[in-house]
Amino acid sequence: MNWETIFNTSLVYATFRSATPIIYAALCAAITQKADILNIGTEGIMLTGAFFAVAVSFLTHSWILGVVVAMAAGLVISMIMAVGHIRFKADICAIGMGINLFAIAITKFLLNSVLGKRGTFSDPGIVPIPRVHIKAFDSIAVLNTLFNNWAVTEWLVIVLIIVIWFVFYKTKWGLHLRAVGQFPMAAQTAGINVTAIKYEAIAISGLIGGLAGAHLSLGYSALFTENMTNSRGFMGVAAMFFGNADPVWTSVGCLVFGFADSVGNRLQAHGWPSQIVLLMPYAVTIAVLAVSMASKIYADRRKKSSLLSAAA
Amino acid sequence: MNKNLNSVVISMRRILFTMLLALLIGAVCILCIKQNPLEAYAALVRGAFNGKLRIGNTLASFTPLLLTSCAFVIAAKAGAFNVGVEGEVFLGGIAAAYIGINWTFLPAPLLMAACFAGAMLVGALWAFIPGALKAYFNVSEVCVTILMNSVAVYITSYLVNGPMSAGVANSQSKPVNVTLPQFMIPSSANVGLFIAVAVVVFVIFMLYRMRFGYKIRVVGTNPQFAEYAGINPKKVFIQSMMVSGAIGGLAGCIEILGVHGYFLDNFAYNLGTNGMLAALIVKSNIVFTPVVAFFLAILHSGAMGMQQATGVPKSIVDTISAIFIIFATMETLFQPKAGHVLKFFTSKRTSKREAVK
Numbered sequence: 001m002n003w004e005t006i007f008n009t010s011l012v013y014a015t016f017r018s019a020t021p022i023i024y025a026a027l028c029a030a031i032t033q034k035a036d037i038l039n040i041g042t043e044g045i046m047l048t049g050a051f052f053a054v055a056v057s058f059l060t061h062s063w064i065l066g067v068v069v070a071m072a073a074g075l076v077i078s079m080i081m082a083v084g085h086i087r088f089k090a091d092i093c094a095i096g097m098g099i100n101l102f103a104i105a106i107t108k109f110l111l112n113s114v115l116g117k118r119g120t121f122s123d124p125g126i127v128p129i130p131r132v133h134i135k136a137f138d139s140i141a142v143l144n145t146l147f148n149n150w151a152v153t154e155w156l157v158i159v160l161i162i163v164i165w166f167v168f169y170k171t172k173w174g175l176h177l178r179a180v181g182q183f184p185m186a187a188q189t190a191g192i193n194v195t196a197i198k199y200e201a202i203a204i205s206g207l208i209g210g211l212a213g214a215h216l217s218l219g220y221s222a223l224f225t226e227n228m229t230n231s232r233g234f235m236g237v238a239a240m241f242f243g244n245a246d247p248v249w250t251s252v253g254c255l256v257f258g259f260a261d262s263v264g265n266r267l268q269a270h271g272w273p274s275q276i277v278l279l280m281p282y283a284v285t286i287a288v289l290a291v292s293m294a295s296k297i298y299a300d301r302r303k304k305s306s307l308l309s310a311a312a
Numbered sequence: 313m314n315k316n317l318n319s320v321v322i323s324m325r326r327i328l329f330t331m332l333l334a335l336l337i338g339a340v341c342i343l344c345i346k347q348n349p350l351e352a353y354a355a356l357v358r359g360a361f362n363g364k365l366r367i368g369n370t371l372a373s374f375t376p377l378l379l380t381s382c383a384f385v386i387a388a389k390a391g392a393f394n395v396g397v398e399g400e401v402f403l404g405g406i407a408a409a410y411i412g413i414n415w416t417f418l419p420a421p422l423l424m425a426a427c428f429a430g431a432m433l434v435g436a437l438w439a440f441i442p443g444a445l446k447a448y449f450n451v452s453e454v455c456v457t458i459l460m461n462s463v464a465v466y467i468t469s470y471l472v473n474g475p476m477s478a479g480v481a482n483s484q485s486k487p488v489n490v491t492l493p494q495f496m497i498p499s500s501a502n503v504g505l506f507i508a509v510a511v512v513v514f515v516i517f518m519l520y521r522m523r524f525g526y527k528i529r530v531v532g533t534n535p536q537f538a539e540y541a542g543i544n545p546k547k548v549f550i551q552s553m554m555v556s557g558a559i560g561g562l563a564g565c566i567e568i569l570g571v572h573g574y575f576l577d578n579f580a581y582n583l584g585t586n587g588m589l590a591a592l593i594v595k596s597n598i599v600f601t602p603v604v605a606f607f608l609a610i611l612h613s614g615a616m617g618m619q620q621a622t623g624v625p626k627s628i629v630d631t632i633s634a635i636f637i638i639f640a641t642m643e644t645l646f647q648p649k650a651g652h653v654l655k656f657f658t659s660k661r662t663s664k665r666e667a668v669k
Contacts (some may be wrong), residue, residue: 040454080638088642093393093454094592098637101585105630112625113345234458241452275470282459282466289456294449 006266019258024212025236026250033245035201036181040096043233044103049074049213051107054224063127067214074210082202122223129219151219164247242292260284329646334636352624359617360610368499374609378508379563380587381605383556388596390552391532396457397560398584399464404431404561405568406468409575412488435561436554443553447546483577492570502570593640
């Protein structure tokens with residue numbers, strides 16, 4: 001086996017490329033997690049976004065409209081979840097799974113009935129999200145492989161990570177959000193409208209989830225397939241657990257999964273069975289999640305025991 | 313007793329309202345694609361019940377749902393959200409197929425027993441992983457089980473395309489050497505149905521009349537109390553996950569030995585998920601779960617007939633069941649008194665009044 005064909009500079013971009021949809025999904029999950037709502041519906045929000053992005057881009061030939069409608073669709077789906085959970089006291093896991101199943105079913109239904117296709121919809125009429133080509137990098141080989149031809153949404157995700165980090169830790173709303181997540185009663189006593197904050201968190205999460213889907217179907221690829229998210233939303237949730245809902249660490253977790261994915265793709269060229277390659281990112285996700293949670297518990301225990309020994 | 317009966321009536325009414333609402337929204341979807349919803353629903357019922365073949369197939373699709381929903385309920389009673397039943401069905405199926413094909417040195421009854429035992433063991437071991445991760449490291453079992461489903465599907469797909477392939481165009485294994493007897497031929501109904509019913513009856517008995525079931529319910533309701541009462545909640549949690557996994561594996565085994573006779577790639581698509589749906593709709597009430605499972609079985613086995621008879625794609629069925637579950641999970645929707653949907657529209661006023669109180 002030739003290692004250089006697997007581990008080279010283009011692997012860096014390949015990793016980032018496969019990680020980006022997961023990063024969006026993870027950010028979608030992270031926002032609600034800060035308000036102590038486990039967003040199991042990430043997958044469904046994302047899938048709905050993916051469908052509407054492709055459908056609108058195909059019908060209007062405008063990727064911007066596609067992205068906007070995808071975000072709106074994500075918002076609508078997330079609002080169903082918000083109303084169900086907050087107003088009608090639905091268990092968040094149950095309604096989240098309901099949302100996921102609904103998204104799979106309704107996108108399939110719309111694909112069959114509106115677009116008249118089964119399985120996959122790809123058409124030259126779908127306008128993908130454009131890629132940014134920087135002429136100055138052409139002559140420098142390393143920069144060319146690393147930074148050229150990123151989709152707009154791939155640049156955007158970096159901005160989004162920073163923005164969300166800023167919102168979480170440097171703004172009043174972020175403080176309120178975290179207060180609601182950690183101790184809603186105290187937050188209410190301090191005059192924060194807990195319900196409103198929760199609705200806002202889910203709404204923003206829906207917008208980002210829609211964007212995640214739009215990126216997946218229009219930026220990462222230019223087609224829609226039934227259930228095309230393929231558990232990426234759940235990988236995002238796993239990454240969110242890994243990073244403790246911190247946007248930066250969450251994204252690092254996504255990069256690990258993206259790395260497993262892109263290394264797997266290269267191994268396939270070396271004769272590895274495709275199924276083994278395909279299951280790798282899932283297995284890696286589970287392993288990483290287990291190790292990170294275990295080490296977190298271990299660290300907590302050590303912290304506690306050091307406090308006790310200090311008191312004694 | 314009277315109070316009990318009352319709560320049964322209330323929850324029945326809730327389920328009924330939700331079901332009607334879901335069918336109504338489904339009808340609106342059908343109207344949107346310019347088809348007649350009544351015709352579509354009639355075709356659906358015909359597709360599920362018209363003739364021996366169709367009734368038999370409805371029963372055959374009811375069998376795995378009965379088991380997978382029951383598997384979900386057991387885990388739910390211990391406080392786990394086991395989405396992994398899907399994967400357990402797949403792995404149970406492949407284990408049963410492997411034993412059924414290769415262990416020919418056993419006489420037929422023993423071989424059958426070995427298939428069941430193998431499937432249940434594999435399912436239980438698979439469910440042990442998320443159970444243990446949750447109990448000891450507090451890793452979200454929802455997340456892990458969903459991801460493990462993908463892993464399970466790919467593992468079986470690899471096996472059936474590689475080492476266990478029959479070498480034909482379809483990705484399937486060689487036929488197994490022992491099968492469950494079928495009835496209502498040519499449909500795929502088989503005695504697995506009676507096994508499934510027996511399992512569900514046993515599970516109800518176990519949950520409400522046996523010590524282990526009591527432990528499960530205590531751990532699910534209040535783990536701290538369980539610990540105080542001398543029950544090890546972690547152990548019981550893992551055990552309930554394993555029982556859940558074993559039943560999932562059993563479902564896979566019945567599908568292989570009773571319906572297909574060989575392992576077919578992706579054979580159990582959505583069986584676990586639909587079982588989970590059935591359980592979630594009635595909030596893991598084990599007595600109502602089979603009823604909902606039957607309703608879903610009708611929807612799914614009638615869907616193909618509907619698609620052929622009318623122009624409505626069968627994915628409408630999944631849409632309806634998803635809407636069903638979304639509304640069913642909303643606890644305070646369709647509440648007996650004063651509740652109703654109207655409350656939603658006047659929410660601001662009522663919440664203000666509540667605040668004044």
